[in-house]
Amino acid sequence: MSATAPATAADARTMTGAEIVLRALKEQGVEVIFGYPGGAVLPLYDALFQQNAIRHVLVRHEQAAVHAAEGYARSTGKVGVVLVTSGPGATNAVTGLVDALMDSVPVVCLTGQVPTHLIGNDAFQEADTTGITRPATKHNYLVKDIRRLAATVHEAFYVAKSGRPGPVVIDLPKDILIGKGPYTDPPAEPHRSYRPQTEPDAEAIRRAVALLKRAERPVVYAGGGVVNSGPEASRLLTEFVRMTGMPCTTTLMALGAFPASDPQFLGMLGMHGLYEANLAMHGCDVMLNVGARFDDRVTGSLAHFSPGSRKIHADIDPSSINKNVKVDVAIVGDAARVLAALIEAWKADETPQDKAALTRWWRRIDEWRARDCLRYRQEGRIIKPQHAVKRLYEITRELGRDTIITTEVGQHQMWAAQFFGFERPNRWLTSGGLGTMGYGLPAAVGAQIAHPDALVIDIAGEASILMNIQEMGTLAQYRLPVKVFILNNEYMGMVRQWQELLHGGRYSESYSAALPDFVKLAESFHAVGLRAEAADDLDRVIREMLAVDRPVIADICVDKEENCFPMIPSGAPHNQMILGRDQEGGAAGVTDEGKVLV
Amino acid sequence: MPDPADTAPRAATIAVLVENEAGILARVVGLFSGRGYNIESLTVAPVDEAKRISRITIVTSGTEMVIEQIKAQLDRLVPVHKVADLTLEGPHVAREMALIKVVGRGENRLEALRLADAFRASVVDATIGSFVFELTGSSDKLDAFIALMRPLGLAEVSRTGVVAIARGPASIHS
Numbered sequence: 148m149s150a151t152a153p154a155t156a157a158d159a160r161t162m163t164g165a166e167i168v169l170r171a172l173k174e175q176g177v178e179v180i181f182g183y184p185g186g187a188v189l190p191l192y193d194a195l196f197q198q199n200a201i202r203h204v205l206v207r208h209e210q211a212a213v214h215a216a217e218g219y220a221r222s223t224g225k226v227g228v229v230l231v232t233s234g235p236g237a238t239n240a241v242t243g244l245v246d247a248l249m250d251s252v253p254v255v256c257l258t259g260q261v262p263t264h265l266i267g268n269d270a271f272q273e274a275d276t277t278g279i280t281r282p283a284t285k286h287n288y289l290v291k292d293i294r295r296l297a298a299t300v301h302e303a304f305y306v307a308k309s310g311r312p313g314p315v316v317i318d319l320p321k322d323i324l325i326g327k328g329p330y331t332d333p334p335a336e337p338h339r340s341y342r343p344q345t346e347p348d349a350e351a352i353r354r355a356v357a358l359l360k361r362a363e364r365p366v367v368y369a370g371g372g373v374v375n376s377g378p379e380a381s382r383l384l385t386e387f388v389r390m391t392g393m394p395c396t397t398t399l400m401a402l403g404a405f406p407a408s409d410p411q412f413l414g415m416l417g418m419h420g421l422y423e424a425n426l427a428m429h430g431c432d433v434m435l436n437v438g439a440r441f442d443d444r445v446t447g448s449l450a451h452f453s454p455g456s457r458k459i460h461a462d463i464d465p466s467s468i469n470k471n472v473k474v475d476v477a478i479v480g481d482a483a484r485v486l487a488a489l490i491e492a493w494k495a496d497e498t499p500q501d502k503a504a505l506t507r508w509w510r511r512i513d514e515w516r517a518r519d520c521l522r523y524r525q526e527g528r529i530i531k532p533q534h535a536v537k538r539l540y541e542i543t544r545e546l547g548r549d550t551i552i553t554t555e556v557g558q559h560q561m562w563a564a565q566f567f568g569f570e571r572p573n574r575w576l577t578s579g580g581l582g583t584m585g586y587g588l589p590a591a592v593g594a595q596i597a598h599p600d601a602l603v604i605d606i607a608g609e610a611s612i613l614m615n616i617q618e619m620g621t622l623a624q625y626r627l628p629v630k631v632f633i634l635n636n637e638y639m640g641m642v643r644q645w646q647e648l649l650h651g652g653r654y655s656e657s658y659s660a661a662l663p664d665f666v667k668l669a670e671s672f673h674a675v676g677l678r679a680e681a682a683d684d685l686d687r688v689i690r691e692m693l694a695v696d697r698p699v700i701a702d703i704c705v706d707k708e709e710n711c712f713p714m715i716p717s718g719a720p721h722n723q724m725i726l727g728r729d730q731e732g733g734a735a736g737v738t739d740e741g742k743v744l745v
Numbered sequence: 746m747p748d749p750a751d752t753a754p755r756a757a758t759i760a761v762l763v764e765n766e767a768g769i770l771a772r773v774v775g776l777f778s779g780r781g782y783n784i785e786s787l788t789v790a791p792v793d794e795a796k797r798i799s800r801i802t803i804v805t806s807g808t809e810m811v812i813e814q815i816k817a818q819l820d821r822l823v824p825v826h827k828v829a830d831l832t833l834e835g836p837h838v839a840r841e842m843a844l845i846k847v848v849g850r851g852e853n854r855l856e857a858l859r860l861a862d863a864f865r866a867s868v869v870d871a872t873i874g875s876f877v878f879e880l881t882g883s884s885d886k887l888d889a890f891i892a893l894m895r896p897l898g899l900a901e902v903s904r905t906g907v908v909a910i911a912r913g914p915a916s917i918h919s
């Protein structure tokens with residue numbers, strides 16, 4: 148091959164492109180790859196076959212490979228690695244890549260490509276992978292010179308995990324994998340142009356503390372960035388919140404970053420967040436956002452979002468700051484570094500806190516809490532979906548096992564967020580930004596591979612689970628005792644809920660017709676199938692599910708028409724929440740402006 | 746209530762230093778189209794072959810918040826070294842070049858030539874029935890000249906888009 152560097156045969160560091168890739172992965176600490184083979188990546192599969200350092204997990208669909216890598220990454224803090232073939236392998240991976248991009252998950256995805264001399268010729272299984280994935284990744288590479296191969300792999304890991312993490316694609320033409328070239332070590336300087344700021348500016352920290360010290364109605368709003376930063380950030384967040392006595396709410400992505408059982412935790416905020424969390428955000432005078440991105444699910448109507456507050460925003464990505472909401476103090480930096488600096492500056496600043504004001508603020512919050520916005524009534528035979536999650540939570544807590552929850556997308560996801568409490572980060576894996584149905588099962592594969600001894604449960608909907616149901620095969624092959632807990636309401640419940648509330652109850656195409664028998668389906672995938680049809684069955688089925696050391700599908704037949712509340716309709720302000728059927732609500736009407744929003 | 750400074754659009758000339766690598770232009774253009782930002786003009790060329798650096802000049806417009814977003818989004822592209830908002834950072838020189846073909850005879854032809862002279866456009870090609878003028882200057886000057894040529898037989902225009910640089914001793918590299 149002409150691209151091969153002129154190296155002597157005696158040079159031990161001259162090897163095939165496939166060997167270079169594996170050596171670089173090993174150097175980067177990779178222990179497992181999630182992948183699916185095909186013609187363009189056969190050289191890599193051949194090299195994998197001849198070594199033992201890196202384990203390959205064969206998924207059943209390339210989308211699932213990426214979600215599995217996300218589950219692995221999100222539950223460990225490491226980079227998840229994917230290997231797929233050219234053409235359809237790469238295009239199948241795209242949804243997973245965008246999912247990882249939206250939720251800031253570090254993933255390196257190796258895609259096969261047709262040989263360099265055929266690129267652009269519409270060759271068999273050719274796709275313009277770098278073109279297609281450019282807006283789907285944090286960065287991508289097409290390797291055209293084997294001398295750059297090792298450096299590109301090292302760089303991809305640096306880019307995936309530093310700053311705001313994200314997915315990186317390396318497109319590997321087959322001739323590069325087969326050709327011979329030099330292996331090179333990671334460079335001393337990781338990157339020429341990409342060096343994100345992690346250390347916060349001292350002056351910004353001082354201004355933030357000055358605002359927070361004088362606050363009468365403060366609130367801490369923590370986001371996924373705290374989880375991205377690593378467990379130390381969660382520890383520091385907890386320390387900061389406790390030492391300041393402030394209330395703390397988190398986004399969907401940050402559940403577990405602050406202990407759910409802590410009395411200062413207000414619960415999740417946002418569209419399906421808690422009444423007290425949203426009203427605290429609406430009524431606060433100083434808001435501290437750490438690692439959250441003022442997402443529209445959280446802010447609702449921007450014009451009415453927390454109108455009376457001074458806002459402090461700490462984020463590692465300057466483009467997250469002042470994107471949706473204009474803030475008073477911007478702090479660029481890594482969440483852990485920011486929180487450590489805030490703690491130090493808080494101690495150094497001698498301004499006394501207005502404790503009386505804080506007590507009054509807590510009294511108001513307690514009044515909001517007394518509304519008990521998540522209240523539901525479990526009566527009679529029909530299982531309320533909320534109750535199913537609540538019992539699952541209580542029973543797993545009794546067991547005391549390290550528990551990781553993944554979810555699909557829909558009402559069940561929101562009930563899981565509302566009713567399952569997380570004390571630690573990296574135990575809650577959900578698709579927030581893209582909202583990808585079919586995320587939960589493959590993410591559970593990745594989490595279980597990373598934590599063989601943990602209890603991994605996918606809280607699923609009957610519609611979502613069918614989107615990557617083939618991964619039951621992966622569970623069987625690798626004996627992964629993942630539990631799939633389906634809240635089966637026979638509807639795309641979240642869609643049905645919007646149709647009920649916004650489209651006059653016209654349930655257009657949202658009924659889950661012709662469902663499989665999930666018990667038999669489990670059995671045909673060598674798993675255990677269980678079903679709970681009535682409230683009296685629920686605990687028994689949960690206990691049985693948790694007792695078996697094998698993959699299980701538990702089909703929980705729940706109330707078909709239950710809605711998920713509280714709900715802030717799209718485009719409405721925080722103080723116009725719809726509460727449950729049993730509770731007299733805030734405003735009900737949705738404006739036309741709100742209807743165009745998703 | 747939104748601050749009026751956030752809703753009134755302004756123009757911005759942004760200089761971006763990037764790694765001179767395949768796909769970089771697609772990344773920048775894709776960023777603008779994907780996020781719905783406006784591009785009035787965009788130019789790119791290598792400026793340091795040894796260090797493999799290219800310079801992109803983008804003329805755009807938007808509210809202050811949008812322009813801040815554009816700069817932050819450009820800056821987070823992995824191969825971007827530096828982003829400078831020339832409009833914000835102080836006085837700068839912005840120039841554009843155009844090649845303008847005018848086809849005509851008789852009085853129109855003479856008038857075109859007289860105006861070209863007044864604008865200090867140079868004739869880079871001439872036939873009995875046509876001229877190609879080369880004109881360098883601000884975009885406004887080019888617009889004015891092109892408008893004048895229209896009734897005189899304007900046949901074709903090719904423009905480079907704006908290149909710009911800050912006035913004074915300060916350098917984008919420092």
Ligand SMILES: Cc1cc2nc3c(=O)[nH]c(=O)nc-3n(C[C@H](O)[C@H](O)[C@H](O)COP(=O)(O)OP(=O)(O)OC[C@H]3O[C@@H](n4cnc5c(N)ncnc54)[C@H](O)[C@@H]3O)c2cc1C
Pocket residue numbers: 249250251310311312369370371372373375376377397398399400401415416417418419420437438439440441442444445461462463464467480481482483556557560561578579580581582583641
């Ligand atoms: C059906 C459905 C309903 C939803 N309802 C809600 C809801 O009610 N409430 C809710 O909160 N969400 C909800 N979501 C999720 C929502 O769409 C967003 O995904 C979520 O709100 C974003 O969370 P985040 O702000 O924590 O940001 P993330 O997406 O987690 O982004 C992290 C932020 O932190 C920054 N960051 C990354 N690393 C670091 C670091 N090391 N240090 C500092 N900063 C860092 C990033 O730059 C980014 O700005 C829903 C999703 C679905 C699918």
Ligand SMILES: Cc1ncc(C[n+]2csc(CCOP(=O)(O)OP(=O)(O)O)c2C)c(N)n1
Pocket residue numbers: 555556557558559560582583584607608609610611612634636638639640641642
């Ligand atoms: C891939 C994909 N397609 C469509 C949607 C839109 N969507 C959001 S929730 C939902 C219904 C999910 O139904 P189910 O899994 O049964 O969950 P439920 O809401 O009933 O709990 C749909 C179709 C989506 N989020 N993802």
Ligand SMILES: [Mg+2]
Pocket residue numbers: 557608609610634635636637638639640
């Ligand atoms: Mg359903």
